[in-house]
Amino acid sequence: MEPRLTGIDRREALRYLGVRGDKPPADVAASLDKWEAALLKTARPRAVWRLFDLAPDGTLAGTAFRPAGEDIRRHLAGCGRVVLMAATLGAEADGLLRRTQVEDMAQAVILDAAAGAAIENVCDNLCADLAAEMAPAFLTGRFSPGYGDMPLEQQGEMCRVLDTARRIGVGLTPGGLMTPMKSVTALIGVADTPREKGEGGCKNCAQYENCGIRKAGGSCGR
Amino acid sequence: MEDKFIILDGAMGTMLQAAGLPVGQSPEVWNVTDPEKVAAVHRQYVDAGTRLVCSNTFGANRHKLAGCGYSSAELIAAGIQLAKKAVGPGVKVALDVGPIGQLLAPLGTLSFEEAYDIFKEMVTAGETAGADLVFFETMSDLYELKAGVLAAKENTHLPVWASMTFESSGRTFLGTTVPAMALTLEALSVDAMGFNCSLGPAELMPLVEELARWTDKPIILKPNAGLPDPATGKYHMTAIDFAKAMAPAAELGVGAVGGCCGTTPDFIRATADIFQDKTPAVRSKADRRGVCSAARTVELDGVRVIGERINPTGKKRFQQALREGDMDYILARAVEQQDGGADILDVNVGLPGLDEPAMMAKVVRAVQSVSDLPVQIDSSDPAAVEAGLRAVNGRAIVNSVNGERAVLDAILPLCKKYGAAVVGLTMDKNGIPPTAEDRFAIAERILDAALGYGIPKEDVYIDCLTLTVSAQQDQAAETLKAVRMVREELGLHTVLGVSNISFGLPAREHVTVSFLTQALAAGLDLPILNPNQAAVMDAVAAYRVLSGEDKDSAAYIERFAAAQETKTVSAPEADMTLDTAIAKGMKAETAALTEKALDAMGEMDVVNSLLIPALDKVGDRYERGEIFLPQLINAANAACEGFEAVKKRIARRGGETVSRGKIILATVQGDIHDIGKNIVRVVLENYGYTVIDLGRDVAPEAVVEAAIKEDARLVGLSALMTTTVPAMEKTIQALRASGHDCKVMVGGAVLTEEYAMAIGADYYSRDAKQSADIARLVLG
Structure with a gap:
């Protein structure tokens, strides 16, 4: 189960860029192609995951980590086990972004969006692999600290449980933010019966109040 | 063991x-x-x-x-x-x-x-x-x-x-x-x-x-x-x-x-x-060596180009950037030299009145954050050399020592301590000897001194010194001869600042390229030059083919195959206006049209009646959703070329920098996501404001200190994460408590207008365009 970056979802990248409508300007579309190719070449995607039994009190068995908040509790309802995962595009992607900011900020903005879509792609690929590995069990969607009422601070605990510093080179700043920046931690419930998709939906999202897509009547589909 | x-x-x-x-x-x-x-x-x-x-x-x-x-x-x-x-x-x-x-x-x-x-x-x-x-x-x-x-x-x-x-x-x-x-x-x-x-x-x-x-x-x-x-x-x-x-x-x-x-x-x-019963195998001696950054190693087994552009000598614009702490200008020189084909970057920040050691450390670190090329610390001040060697990530070159005992004794111990290679100039307190033989003698002296300090021979590079051929015509041949002697008789790598040869002559490039080619043939392997001069780099590419370094001419073919594809530079249309050039993000055209306008109008007139209105039009289209963030920035970048032209014009006549006012920007303490703040900086700068960018993870006290020191009337704070918004509130409180009279605008993904007001900000800035509107409101 090698972590892999296979491409970027154009719609997602355009959404990060705030480009409305279906037809992006030609130069933006061309730049996205360019940065996708650059990221495929430069990024060194890595991921680490572990499977835990979910104790009745909500802690991950064998650890002191207990995901906090009502929303994650709902998200994991009916799941006997949970996958804890972390993924990153690696230090090189951050470096490329730093360098591009010096060269051309407009391109940097597009690269940033492309990199955002790229780390999602790495996570999606990992989840697809996990789903195959865990079958016939069913997986919920990913839920990350900062969604809904799950505090962002728990990101640090998740990194420590997964030993991300040693395993995939993801560290924490004193403020609890992950480095490299294009990194994700998430929880995925493992259930014996299928779950309804999109449970909770937008309301789980930390961006609920701000989200331009929701205000426009749409959804990012996560 | x-x-x-x-x-x-x-x-x-x-x-x-x-x-x-x-x-x-x-x-x-x-x-x-x-x-x-x-x-x-x-x-x-x-x-x-x-x-x-x-x-x-x-x-x-x-x-x-x-x-x-x-x-x-x-x-x-x-x-x-x-x-x-x-x-x-x-x-x-x-x-x-x-x-x-x-x-x-x-x-x-x-x-x-x-x-x-x-x-x-x-x-x-x-x-x-x-x-x-x-x-x-x-x-x-x-x-x-x-x-x-x-x-x-x-x-x-x-x-x-x-x-x-x-x-x-x-x-x-x-x-x-x-x-x-x-x-x-x-x-x-x-x-x-x-x-x-x-x-x-x-x-x-x-x-x-x-x-x-x-x-x-x-x-x-x-x-x-x-x-x-x-x-x-x-x-x-x-x-x-x-x-x-x-x-x-x-x-x-x-x-x-x-x-x-x-x-x-x-x-x-x-x-x-x-x-426990085995004896460790006796290893053959390590056979590879070079200089490096953390991610890239440059072996000296062919021509390795040292980029000379990070150097304020004779460059008004670079001096201004150093004085104003404008790191981006300096870093752009690093990136463009790497793109141009440099293998190593020379870093020289010597400028009267500047704290050279501190600036050396700062610039070396900044350069290494955007480029993985090894660096050459270029200074004659031992304190600056040491500051650079400490700051460098990897193994550097020190440029330079010469044959003077005091200089050797001051710099060589530093090279030894930090394991750096060293460039030795073939001159001493009597100046540059006119004959190759005398320069060779100094090279020998430098090598002996280095060996005496425990620096291995292969880490000593000799610079036989290029003199301007228009002033001292006989010296070109002496330099070439000295290079050959050092290479053949001492077996050392040689360095040469090439561009100097043609100073004062018209069509300098021909002389530079010809001298470079001859020097390479004489054994020069570390030319210091401007990698963004295509003709010079073309000569290096050709030499690598002829010397056999470029196997099957692969790199040469790639270089010129690529060059042909991109050789479609469209001539600017005669009737293009500055408005159009900026709206389309055309940098070269914007610069050219600004230059033209500057011939007819004063600097401030060009800024206020041409550049700013053009940007405003782009901003309006952005607000109407007709164009998007990358295009807005492109336009701002193009306008930047216009402002650069204005700045150069002012620098040339030694005048004050054009500015519409000072703005402090910072990503608050604990937050490292700074692209949003950087976008705002680019846009504000391109609207003609002087931005003092304090970077990311900035402590409240540092914001207050800078606001007071710079007497800035507007402070912009950015925070991307829910966890760092409290630091934003703390910073605003610290600013208010200091009594410094300024407005505060805040922005960031998780902020809202309501939240911004709740934490005591004066303005909520939704995006970069709005930050420019706020700046105009506050500073005019």
Whole structure:
């Protein structure tokens, strides 16, 4: 189960860029192609995951980590086990972004969006692999600290449980933010019966109040 | 090392967890609370054959221990003392030091000096407690490791071992390669280096083989027990399989063997069984050498171009950037030189009235944050040279010394201490000798002096000095002759600043290229030049074909195949206006049209009646959703070329910088996501404001201090995460408490207008365009 970056979802990248409508300007579309190719070449995607039994009190068995908040509790309802995962595009992607900011900020903005879509792609690929590995069990969607009422601070605990510093080179700043920046931690419930998709939906999202897509009547589909 | 293998120990954390340590708790605390359990692990390893144990201090740094109730020094003293007691005589105890657990800038926020200080606290405590050596393990950041090694070398008398963790790609998580590790650690004079953690023994063997070609130092090998099962994190390799997989290391010249994650005393016993009767293989001498950054190594086995553009000499615009701390301008020179084909970047920041050592460190770090080229520290001030050598990540060149004894005695010890290569200029207090023979004699003197300081011959590069041919015509031939003599008779690499040859002549390029070609033929391999001059780089490309360095002319063909494709520069349309050029983001056209306008109008008129209105039109279209952020920035960037033209015009007549007012920008403390702030900076600058960008993770006090010092009427704060918005509120409170009269605008993904008002901001800025509107409102 090698972590892999296979491409970027154009719609997602355009959404990060705030480009409305279906037809992006030609130069933006061309730049996205360019940065996708650059990221495929430069990024060194890595991921680490572990499977835990979910104790009745909500802690991950064998650890002191207990995901906090009502929303994650709902998200994991009916799941006997949970996958804890972390993924990153690696230090090189951050470096490329730093360098591009010096060269051309407009391109940097597009690269940033492309990199955002790229780390999602790495996570999606990992989840697809996990789903195959865990079958016939069913997986919920990913839920990350900062969604809904799950505090962002728990990101640090998740990194420590997964030993991300040693395993995939993801560290924490004193403020609890992950480095490299294009990194994700998430929880995925493992259930014996299928779950309804999109449970909770937008309301789980930390961006609920701000989200331009929701205000426009749409959804990012996560 | 000795004629026998040194048997090291295996995992500590795993053993302590088996003894009941909860996952996630600091193992080092047990040095005080359960010393017997830690001692028991040491004893088990010694019984298994270990002759050098690592103390239970891997994470005993003040960052990781924060909140545990014990200090770094306490836990280290306890850890060393209990280990010494447990192992008895005949077994050595190494102070084990792991990564701090926080990344250094630019990836993280920790400064090099802080990292040094954290390590200093550890190593001095370790020496006091009686450790036999310092063993840095599991490092993935070469820069952090450098801070550690320097801390140990400068504050203790202990031998230093250094080991890094690699992926099967041959790089650490942060991109460090095996050659870069070898060159950098050699430069810092560690006593042994190698690999631990990372992978299983079999996967690490190719890396060991590579390392042996780059260093003569003893090699350490402490692999994991294979690869862990992802679902459980457990290792399944058996002790016997591990030991068998370790066996080839004996032939590769490894000197010390042990295990890391997942290994136990059984693994060490099995390994010791294999290794204790063998003698370490005698390695052939390392045959590769070069200079490096953390991620890129440049071997001197062909022509290597040193880029000369990071240098204020004779460049008004560069001087202005240095004085104003405009790092982006300087960094753009680094990036464009790398794109142009430079192999090494010369960094010179000497400017009267500027704190050269501080600026050197700052610029070297900044350059290395955007470019992975090795650097050449260019200064004659020993303090600036040392500041640069400390700041550099990798192995640098020092430019330069000359034949003067005082200069040699001031600079060469620094080159030795930091393991840098050095450029020697063939001149002395009597000036530049007119004959090749006399220059050669100085080169010999410099080489002798370097050897005397323990600097190896291959690290001495000689610059036979280019004189302007229009002024001293006979000297061109002498220079070429001297280059040939130094190369052939002394066997040294040679450096030459090439561009100077044609100074004062028309169509300089022809003379420069011809001189360069002749110099290369004479043996020049480190030309210092402007890599953005295509003709000069074309000559280098051609030379590499003729010398055989460019195998099958592959690079040459690629260079010119690519050049043909892009050779469709459209001529600017005659009727193009500045409005259109800016709206379309056309930089060259904007610059040209601005120049034209400046011939007819005053600088401020061009700014206020042409550049700003053009930007406004773009801004309106952005607000109407007709164009998007990248296009807005493109337009702003194009306008920037216009402002550059204005700035150059003003700099030329020595006038004051054009500015519509000063704005402080900062990403608040704890937050490292700064692209949003950077976008705002670009847009504000391109609207003609002077932006003082304090960077990211900026403490409230630093914002207040800058606001007062710069007397800024507008402060912009950015925070991306919910967790860092409180720091924004603190910063606003600090600004208000200081009594400094200024407005505060805030922005960031998680902020709303309501929230912005609640934390005391004056303005909420939705995006970069709105920040420009606010700036106009506040500053006009």
